[in-house]
Amino acid sequence: MMFSSSPSQSIGSGFASNEVMNMVRVGWAQGAVPYRRAKDESLIRIPVVKQWAELMMQFRPAGVSPRAMYPVLDLGCGSGFPLAGYISNTLEERKYATAIYKGIDLSDEMIELAREEYPAMAESFEVCEMLDYCKAQPTNSICGAIAVSSIYHLPRSQHVELFGQLFRILKRGAPLLFTVPHGSDEGCSEDFLGEGIKMYWSHFSPLWYEITLQELGYELLTKFKEDKVFLGERETTWFLLFRIPDDDPVSSSSFTY
Secondary structure, eight states: OOOOSSOOEEOOTTSOHHHHHHHHHHHHHHHHHHHHHHOOGGGGGSHHHHHHHHHHHHOOOTTOOTTOOEEEEEETOTTOTTHHHHHHHHHHHTTOTTEEEEEEESOHHHHHHHHHHOGGGGGGEEEOOHHHHHHTSOTTOBSEEEESSOGGGSOGGGHHHHHHHHHHHBOTTOEEEEEEESSOEEEEEEEETTTTEEEEEEEOOHHHHHHHHHHHTOEEEEEEEEEEEETTEEEEEEEEEEEOOOSSOOOOOOEEO
């Protein structure tokens, strides 16, 4: 997701979370349509995204009831495009009958776009703040999770709690893929998407996430750095792929494409 290189206002850890949520919600109310128009299907062609999907398909959680449906969680799903269709189609093609796509987003406008884009999946999308959603889920109840261009809209002071909650709710062996920008920063742009929109972001460095998630108990599998031009500006994004160790964890490995 693009942030303008124009001067930004520094926001400290004392910035009220309700102010952050309101800024993000209002920003996406204004930016939902232009952001969707600028998106294409290149995301689902990225090797690490395909690897995450393959891991999810190979994963068969122990003790799963054949009648139960376990969510594959898309945190900050936005308009759903292209991940919702990709995940849902993959689950259907592989006949993975115990898993179902679930997309959540803070923005009412984004969820409305998602339901218009995928009308047959309308009930799969829900307006909710990502940390609140994770805290409300039962332990060991999610088959996989992905968060593309979304975690950095949550204050970084809450990132350890978010990943702790994800570790709790993900099933043993389940994969987690998320993205973060290069570097470490917290602030707001006055020209998000080049549309004069005010938007908040907050993130640590990719290395911080590598170290912190492993300290929380995750196994790091892959990291991938993508450089691209989006809406006229060059941006660098890191994809970090982890899994929850199973009962008989294998030795972790880390490599870069």
